[in-house]
Amino acid sequence: MAPIVKVAVIQLYPKPLQLEHNFNKAANYIRSAAQQGAELAVLPEYHLTNWLPKDPNFIGLCEQWETYLKKYQELAKECEICIVPGTIVETHSGAEKEEDRLLNVSYFIDHTGAIVGKYVKKNLWGPEREHLTGSGRDVHEVFDTPVGKVGLLVCWDLAFPEAFRELIAQEAKLIIIPTFWTLRDCNEEGLALNPSAEALFLDSALTARAFENTCAIVFANAGGPPGRGYAGLSQVVVPFAGPLTRLGSCAEGMSVVDIDMQILEDAEKNYQVRADLARDDWHYDYRHSKKDQAANKGKL
Incomplete structure (x- = not known):
């Protein structure tokens, strides 16, 4: 039988530009997760700074990134827990004559404090593109971790x-999404048309991705004060069952949940998605560019 993985999904309100305050709050949740036996704790995107790229203090705070990465490594070792610190x-300095670059990076830190995975956000949301550099055409990597094969x-x-297909083609079983x-x-x-459209998007897409990729998903989103548009809805999702836990739309909080990894084996036995992807004659092994589409039409 496949193992059971105990995961803590943490939903935080990132107080704007308050690194130490936000780190200490996250650390308290992580220590509590470790005390409850969690093997992995996952935090939201931008949890240290919030997203205020036009604030004159933002870049200066981002320059402290190595300090806080090391703090999380020390915390993981102290608590003997794996951490994805959102x-x-x-x-980073760009090439000659280029401006410095901002990268939005997610790490997987194991229970000894070692970094075993790193991912630079690839698909930038529209307003991010003015400020961040994405990972472009770099491949999505899968990492061997104490909780199995993980994609970020x-x-x-x-x-x-x-993105999911690229990860599960490399046998990822757990997909972690700080948000x-x-x-x-x-x-x-x-x-x-629907004031809750984004909540519908999140709930629908997360469940669909779990089913269509026979994978488990840990989705940690920011929450915040009512009336400010925070979506929350952090959740852990698996095929067959959907969300095993789902936090509210605004409040901060944490949920510790067991993921029975056998569910993924049972789902694959039923849907055989990974088996189809591994076939030599798999019919979706094309690229989505207009150039490649035109080339494929010429072969018909």
Whole structure:
């Protein structure tokens, strides 16, 4: 039988530009998770700074990224727990004559404090593109961790099934998604039709991705004060059952849940998605660019 993995999904309100306050709050939740026997704790995207890239203090705070990464490594070793510390925005010098780059990075830190996985957000949400550099055409990697084969995605990556397919083709079983997704990420037309459109998006997409990839998903989103558009809805999702736990739309909190990894084996036995992807004659082994589509039409 496959193992059971105990996971803590943590939903925080990132107090704007208050690194030490936000770290200490996250650390308290992580210590509590460890005391409850959790093997893995996952935090939201931008949990140290919130997302305020135009604030004159933002970049200076991001320059402290190595300090806080090391703090999480020390905390993981202290508590003997694996940690995905949401995302940490990092400053990096670009090539000659280029401006410094900001990268939105998620790490997997194991229970000894070692970094065993790193992912730079690939699919940037529209407003992020003015400030962040994505990982472009770099491949999505899968990491061997104490809780199994893990893939890391971030927020808007959820909207791209291709990202999941690339990970499960490498045998990822657990997909971890730190997120800063708000209800206000919908345009006026969508909100007029459904004020809860983004919540519907999250609930629907997370359940669909778990089913269609026979994987487990740990989704940690930011929460916050009512009326400010925070979506929350942090959850752990598996095929067959859907959400094993689901936090509210605003409040901070933590849920510790057991993931029976046997569910993934049973789902794959039923749906055989991974088996199809592994076939030599798999019929979706094409690229989505217009150039490649035109080339494929010429072969018909």
